[in-house]
Amino acid sequence: MSEPIRILIVDDHHALRIGLAAMLSAFPQFLVVGEAADTEGAIQGCEHLAPDVVLMDLRLPGGGGAEATLRIRQRWPQTRVLVITTYEGDEDIHRSIQSGASGYLLKGLSSAELAAAVETVHRGGRVMPEALAIRFKEREQRKDLSGRELEVLQRIVLGRSNKEIALDLGVGEESVKTYLRSLFHKLGVADRTQAAIEAIRRGIVHL
Amino acid sequence: MSEPIRILIVDDHHALRIGLAAMLSAFPQFLVVGEAADTEGAIQGCEHLAPDVVLMDLRLPGGGGAEATLRIRQRWPQTRVLVITTYEGDEDIHRSIQSGASGYLLKGLSSAELAAAVETVHRGGRVMPEALAIRFKEREQRKDLSGRELEVLQRIVLGRSNKEIALDLGVGEESVKTYLRSLFHKLGVADRTQAAIEAIRRGIVHL
DNA sequence: CTGGACTTCCTCCTTTTGGGGGAAAGCCGC
DNA sequence: GCGGCTTTCCCCCAAAAGGAGGAAGTCCAG
Numbered sequence: 166m167s168e169p170i171r172i173l174i175v176d177d178h179h180a181l182r183i184g185l186a187a188m189l190s191a192f193p194q195f196l197v198v199g200e201a202a203d204t205e206g207a208i209q210g211c212e213h214l215a216p217d218v219v220l221m222d223l224r225l226p227g228g229g230g231a232e233a234t235l236r237i238r239q240r241w242p243q244t245r246v247l248v249i250t251t252y253e254g255d256e257d258i259h260r261s262i263q264s265g266a267s268g269y270l271l272k273g274l275s276s277a278e279l280a281a282a283v284e285t286v287h288r289g290g291r292v293m294p295e296a297l298a299i300r301f302k303e304r305e306q307r308k309d310l311s312g313r314e315l316e317v318l319q320r321i322v323l324g325r326s327n328k329e330i331a332l333d334l335g336v337g338e339e340s341v342k343t344y345l346r347s348l349f350h351k352l353g354v355a356d357r358t359q360a361a362i363e364a365i366r367r368g369i370v371h372l
Numbered sequence: 373m374s375e376p377i378r379i380l381i382v383d384d385h386h387a388l389r390i391g392l393a394a395m396l397s398a399f400p401q402f403l404v405v406g407e408a409a410d411t412e413g414a415i416q417g418c419e420h421l422a423p424d425v426v427l428m429d430l431r432l433p434g435g436g437g438a439e440a441t442l443r444i445r446q447r448w449p450q451t452r453v454l455v456i457t458t459y460e461g462d463e464d465i466h467r468s469i470q471s472g473a474s475g476y477l478l479k480g481l482s483s484a485e486l487a488a489a490v491e492t493v494h495r496g497g498r499v500m501p502e503a504l505a506i507r508f509k510e511r512e513q514r515k516d517l518s519g520r521e522l523e524v525l526q527r528i529v530l531g532r533s534n535k536e537i538a539l540d541l542g543v544g545e546e547s548v549k550t551y552l553r554s555l556f557h558k559l560g561v562a563d564r565t566q567a568a569i570e571a572i573r574r575g576i577v578h579l
Numbered sequence: 580c581t582g583g584a585c586t587t588c589c590t591c592c593t594t595t596t597g598g599g600g601g602a603a604a605g606c607c608g609c
Numbered sequence: 610g611c612g613g614c615t616t617t618c619c620c621c622c623a624a625a626a627g628g629a630g631g632a633a634g635t636c637c638a639g
Contacts, residue, residue, distance in 0.1 A: 178458075178480040184391025251385075273385040311585055324566035327626070340587050346628070347585095356595090356627075358565045359531035365572065365579060372573055518615060534596075547617050553597070554615095563597075563625090 169196035170287050173216035175207040175233065176200075176249075177226055181272065185220060185249070188276040195283065202226070204233040211237050216244060218283050221266070223250040223257055231260045238265030245286040249274070254368025255304040258297055268292030269301075307351070310369070314348040317341060322361045322370045376403035377494050380423035382414040382440065383407075383456075384433055388479065392427060392456070395483040402490065409433070411440040418444050423451060425490050428473070430457040430464055438467045445472030452493040456481070461575025462511040465504055475499030476508075514558070517576070521555040524548060529568045529577045 172195055174182050182200045189195040198214040201207040204227040207219065219237060223230035234246045245267045250257075258269050267286035270278070271294065282292045293301065310318065313334070320330045327345070331338040345357065354360045364370040379402055381389050389407045396402040405421040408414040411434040414426065426444060430437035441453045452474045457464075465476050474493040477485070478501065489499045500508065517525065520541070527537045534552070538545040552564065561567045571577040 178388075178391075179482055180391035180395060180456075180479055180486075181385070181388050182391070183394050184385075184387035184389070187390050187394050188387060249387075272387055275386055279387075313586065321565065322569060324561065324563070324569055326563075336586085337588060339589065342627070343587075345626085349627085354531065356531070356533075358528065358568050361565050362529060362531055362568060362572075362579070365569075372569070520616065543616085544618060546619065549597075550617075553599095556597085 169194055170218060170283060171196050171198045171214065171216045172283065173198060173207070173210045173214055173219045174200045175202075175210070175219060175225070175230070176222040177202045177224065178222075181222075185279070188279055189283070191276060192280050195280070204228045204230075204236075207233045208236060208240075211241055211244060215241075218287050219244060219246045220283075221246050221248050221250075223248060223253055223261065231257070231264045234261060234264040234266050245289075247282060247286050247292065249279075252297070253371075254366060255300045256368035258293075258301045259304045260368075262301070269297055270294065271297070304367075310348055310351060311344075313340075313344050314351070315369075317344045318348055318360060318364050319370050321345075321357050322364055322372070376401055377425060377490060378403050378405045378421065378423045379490065380405060380414070380417045380421055380426045381407045382409075382417070382426060382432065382437070383429040384409045384431065385429075388429075392486070395486055396490070398483060399487050402487070411435045411437075411443075414440045415443060415447075418448055418451060422448075425494050426451060426453045427490075428453050428455050428457075430455060430460055430468065438464070438471045441468060441471040441473050452496075454489060454493050454499065456486075459504070460578075461573060462507045463575035465500075465508045466511045467575075469508070476504055477501065478504070511574075517555055517558060518551075520547075521551050521558070522576075524551045525555055525567060525571050526577050528552075528564050529571055529579070 172189060174185050174197060176182050186197045189197055198216055199210045201210045204225050210216065211219065221230045221234055225233060230248060237244055237246055246265060248261045248266045248269045249272055251272050261269055268282055268291055270282055270292065285292050316334060317330055320333060325333065327338050327341045331341045349355065349360060352360055352363045354363050365372055379396060381392050381404060383389050393404045393407070396404055405423055406417045408417045411432050417423065418426065428437045428441055432440060437455060437457070444451055444453055453472060455468045455473045455476045456479055458479050468476055475489055475498055477489055477499065492499050523541060524537055527540060532540065534545050534548045538548045556562065556567060559567055559570050561570050572579055
């Protein structure tokens with residue numbers, strides 16, 4: 166038999182780490198070499214344990230799973246990252262893939278699905294459930310928000326008025342209104358409240 | 373040695389069920405008698421397995437953990453329900469306790485904490501982490517929203533205008549504005565966008 | 580170097596929102 | 610039955626938000 170696939174589990178929930186480890190341990194071809202609960206731990210785990218595949222949660226203390234994924238993929242390009250998280254929004258899938266993740270799975274998957282996914286990404290393949298693939302494609306077709314539009318949107322989600330945002334960004338209120346109209350169109354909404362909700366729903370801005 | 377404490381695990385995430393079961397299995401005084409992934413399964417589990425303690429996630433397909441908790445506590449008052457979930461907002465803690473839960477814990481707890489909590493609630497005690505207890509007290513001091521105020525707030529989170537809400541509820545627009553002003557005061561916010569965000573943050577309305 | 584995007588601001592205009600206060604009717608608890 | 614809350618609506622008013630279109634500068638890619 167060949168070498169086992171070395172796996173690092175990154176999740177801030179102890180119970181979930183235990184569960185994923187237990188699910189994988191039922192298969193002889195996998196070896197869980199370590200666990201981490203935050204971004205720093207994930208980087209150190211890669212450094213010392215040389216995992217083939219990292220199971221990564223997106224909600225992490227210390228900078229989010231996407232950032233951790235990016236750093237891991239830059240330093241260890243042969244290490245595959247498989248995101249396993251609750252569905253957070255189209256934008257999170259997009260960011261994960263952009264950061265170099267090989268796949269995106271939902272917590273709640275079965276042992277068989279998990280095992281198949283790990284093997285696929287280890288062979289260099291990509292993995293995404295049908296339902297998420299659809300959302301992912303939708304996201305890809307959408308235009309990105311510009312820098313200013315994103316800054317305005319973030320402040321909308323903080324409940325700021327146009328005047329406050331203008332002051333905050335150091336521009337005129339009319340400019341803020343221009344960015345707003347533009348991002349309303351891009352998001353397909355009619356007003357700031359819908360924009361805030363859509364931003365949260367898609368994961369463009371986290372609460 | 374006395375009878376083991378019989379435990380039912382209710383969570384829609386397979387990995388988490390495995391993890392919690394594994395954590396509990398390390399202690400001889402606990403016996404995981406079953407698992408369920410939704411509300412119906414939880415009820416049936418109580419019917420057939422007579423658990424002493426139910427570990428309950430709040431995010432469940434088929435009506436939310438609070439409803440399941442209520443139904444379990446009504447039919448089997450001696451069965452204790454311990455909510456284990458990611459933090460969803462003050463309102464969810466409040467609803468859980470109102471529904472008859474004996475405690476509210478965060479996923480990510482250690483085995484020792486879990487074991488201690490299960491034993492405490494089995495003895496009839498209550499359990500809540502310090503951080504959550506503070507939020508819970510804050511919630512208790514707040515005035516409840518009235519029926520109309522809640523209906524208006526739900527529609528605000530759907531991005532509806534005053535006119536649409538008025539039409540929807542079959543009242544005049546002026547009435548809607550009255551409810552809005554009132555709920556702005558109760559939530560401590562200045563406009564509808566802040567109200568929507570605060571409603572989501574507190575768990576009053578789920579996205 | 581040209582076209583397209585982003586950034587910034589402008590004018591003009593309409594609709595929406597939100598604040599204040601008042602008031603009548605109904606219901607519930609003590 | 611009285612006080613309090615809720616529901617419903619009214620008035621007046623000011624501020625904020627949003628829609629349309631134009632315009633100029635920057636900056637990058639083809």
